[in-house]
Amino acid sequence: MGFFDFLTEEIAIDLGTANTLIIHNDKVVVDSPSIVAMDRRNNKIIAVGQEANQMQGKTHENIKTIRPLKDGVIADFNSSEQMISMFIKNIPSLKKRFFTPSLRMVICIPSGITEVEMRAVRESAERVNGKEVYLIHEPMAAAIGIGVDIMQPKGNMIVDIGGGTTEIAVIALSGIVCDKSVKIAGDVFTNDIIYYMRTQHNLFVGERTAERVKISIGSATEELENPPEDMSVQGRDLLTGKPKEILISSREIHKALDKSIIRIEDSVMETLAQTPPELAADIYNTGVYLAGGGSMLRGLDKRLSQKTELPIFVAEDPLRAVVRGTGTVLKNIERYKSVLIK
Ligand SMILES: Nc1ncnc2c1ncn2[C@@H]1O[C@H](COP(=O)(O)OP(=O)(O)OP(=O)(O)O)[C@@H](O)[C@H]1O
Ligand SMILES: [Mg+2]
Structure with missing residues (x-):
């Protein structure tokens, strides 16, 4: 621990297409829709999160609501950065601070993200005072949040159905063995x-x-x-x-909804078909874990179970599985070094 470490605060962020969640000191301190309301006349943000969400579809010509993320990635950098910055500033325990602390952050990103998009997330985080920024793939965070021991030489399949993307991944030995990200969620x-x-x-x-x-x-x-x-x-x-x-x-x-669900089913089947046989054998025994808000759709677990002939488990509190996992990694950064993206 360095001398100036008391000046650093740690936060874990799940920056989602639909919802942004932040964990600070082991508590979920932000759980808000990823949306901002902007005054068109001066481009000033007038509301974020829940408040902005209530304005959605009810604005007049001077106000517009923006969802800065689309399909799991940042579509509007300026408003997404302002949104994150406002969420962070409003964290009660940080609000009390005399000056803005520097932040050690773990942020999760979709597995299908490009290098350029990844760099953009990192730069955005640095501009909101992130001094140490670590990235982790969303399905990996979901697996950790569900409580799967990802370090074992054992295959586990995670399907995270969010707002923008469905991320399907087979994880073993702290790595993603095969994955698929589809923009159907x-x-x-x-x-x-x-x-x-x-x-x-x-x-x-x-x-x-x-x-x-x-x-x-x-x-x-x-x-x-x-x-x-x-x-x-x-x-x-x-x-x-x-x-x-x-x-x-x-x-x-x-x-x-049927057509879209068929596309998710097909993607799960394709990922299963790419899974090396030893890991497929593990998945046959353990089943498939679902996370993300979309996994709460009635009967989806049953339908996937019929299609794959595997047991399907929906995570406890599926909307928070990813941020829980991201928080766990933040707290044990040395232990989880291998899952962080360099
Ligand atoms: N009970 C429910 N039944 C069906 N869908 C639900 C339910 N509750 C929430 N959702 C949906 O879940 C989605 C949000 O899930 P989640 O917060 O996991 O997405 P996200 O992490 O923001 O998105 P992404 O991971 O794709 O960037 C929304 O589309 C929402 O409508
Ligand atoms: Mg998500």
């Missing part, structure tokens, strides 16, 4: 619902409404044991222009 499910409503019911619904429908009655299979009750959905009638309400069933949402 929660956001696509939400868009599928918007499209379905428009084409089947002439109803134009917003993103927030569609997401609510997905979470309340969304389903990956037709054969749910306890299907949720039909849900009334409001939007604008595309023919008359009037506000309208219709009743939607879980079965219909299953139809809307």
Whole structure:
């Protein structure tokens, strides 16, 4: 421990397409939608996180809401940096500090990220006072967060279905043996619902409404044991222009999502097909772990289990598995050196 270490604070960040989570002193201190609201007149950020999320779809010409990440990577550097910086500044225990502390950070990144994108994340982190910045692949963080012993000579398969990407990885001996990252995840499910409503019911619904429908009655299979009750959905009638309400069933949402779920199934099957046989044997015995918000879609575990003929386990608190793992790595940086990206 160096003399000036008391000036350094440690944080672990899961910068997600849908949600940003930060762990500081073993506690989740930020768990907010990755969204900013900006004043178009002066390009100033007026709100981030939950507050900005509530403005989504309800802005006027002077305000716009931006989701700085798309498909798992930063699409708008300026607003993403400002968003991270505001989240960090608002961490209660750091707010009290007289000056901004320098930060030791572990940040997770999607496994499909390019060198250029990786460098950009690192530079962004350095600009928000990151003095020591470490990166880790998202499925690796998810595995650690789930409690898998990633250092063993044993294969484990992780499927992290987030907002922007589904990351599938087989992990053994602290490394990713084979992986696949597809841009089909929660956001696509939400868009599928918007499209379905428009084409089947002439109803134009917003993103927030569609997401609510997905979470309340969304389903990956037709054969749910306890299907949720039909849900009334409001939007604008595309023919008359009037506000309208219709009743939607879980079965219909299953139809809307089916194509996207097939693509996730196919990607899981492709990754299994690339897995070396010794590791495949391990996965046959241990099954597959799911993480990420998308894994909470009703019946998705059952459907993947039918397709792969493997046991499927959904992580406890799947929305936080990645940040939990990132936090574990931050706390034991020496032990996990081998999983950090140089
Ligand atoms: N109960 C639920 N059922 C279905 N989907 C859900 C549920 N709860 C959350 N989601 C979806 O999970 C997604 C967010 O998951 P998560 O926070 O893991 O993504 P992320 O880490 O921000 O994205 P990424 O890892 O792709 O960058 C959103 O699309 C959200 O709508
Ligand atoms: Mg994620």
